[in-house]
Amino acid sequence: MDYNDTYQTIAFESEEILLKEKGSKFFGYAFPIENEEEVKPIIETLKKQHPHAVHFCYAYQLGTAPNISYRANDDGEPSNTAGAPIYGQIQSFGVTNVLIVVVRIFGGVKLGVGGLITAYRTTAQMTLESCEIIEKTIDVHFLISFDYKNMNKVMRVIKEKKLDIVSQEMEMDQDSGLPIGKIETKTRKKNAEIIFDIFDLMFEIDIKTL
Structure with a gap:
């Protein structure tokens, strides 16, 4: 360990x-x-x-x-x-x-x-x-932001990588009027870099460390 x-x-x-x-x-x-x-x-x-x-x-x-x-x-x-x-x-x-x-x-x-x-x-x-x-475990928290149409893509990774969901919300984008998803997840420190890279490389999905 x-x-x-x-x-x-x-x-x-x-x-x-x-x-x-x-x-x-x-x-x-x-x-x-x-x-x-x-x-x-x-x-x-x-x-x-x-x-x-x-x-x-x-x-x-x-x-x-x-x-x-x-x-x-x-x-x-x-x-x-x-x-x-x-x-x-x-x-x-x-x-x-x-x-x-x-x-x-x-x-x-x-x-x-x-x-x-x-x-x-x-x-x-x-x-x-x-x-x-x-x-x-020492956990690292991420905020993942995405268009509603990419919800399934995000949730699939969360499920596959067994990430814990801390909170999730939907809000309307003021410019486009379309729903934007925001999910806060956490993972143990040793997995954090891999998880960050997975989402960072995905199209139309934004991730930042909290």
């Missing part, structure tokens, strides 16, 4: 994980995410769930090499004692498109830098261990 063609992520949101350390409670959660806009609403939901918690520390990673984006947030804990150890576990498990949040309810005893790092790292590890980790 092409190494650059797949990635690992979690199948579902995790169950709540609880670690107790010297009176403090650390609640761990894992979420599959597709973009960073999903992070804030998840944190807001957890804040309603844990009104007495002070720290909502998290880390996430999105994308695959070379286009990886990530963030680690200590949320008021000493620098690099929370977000970094959480992110370290995301790297250790080799997953992406994932958000790990560890919510801390302070128990009155300070844990020190080493204690905090261990607690956040362990909670993140336990949370990921509870998840089902799955492999997904």
Whole structure:
């Protein structure tokens, strides 16, 4: 299997994980995410769930090499004692498109830098261990545009090459008044160049990568 063609992520949101350390409670959660806009609403939901918690520390990673984006947030804990150890576990498990949040309810005893790092790292590890980790393909999306008369030709290739249809629509061309088809398809990365070339060489059919 092409190494650059797949990635690992979690199948579902995790169950709540609880670690107790010297009176403090650390609640761990894992979420599959597709973009960073999903992070804030998840944190807001957890804040309603844990009104007495002070720290909502998290880390996430999105994308695959070379286009990886990530963030680690200590949320008021000493620098690099929370977000970094959480992110370290995301790297250790080799997953992406994932958000790990560890919510801390302070128990009155300070844990020190080493204690905090261990607690956040362990909670993140336990949370990921509870998840089902799955492999997904890296997909490339195309938009195929064509005159309605070429619909069958396009659909035949889509069927033969087992392409996934993401969306399809018909609209009227403003110049000719004739219907124009637009189909968004996706295929795994290793097949993308071949698929692009097939459509690119077809008469009266336009393809572009999204």
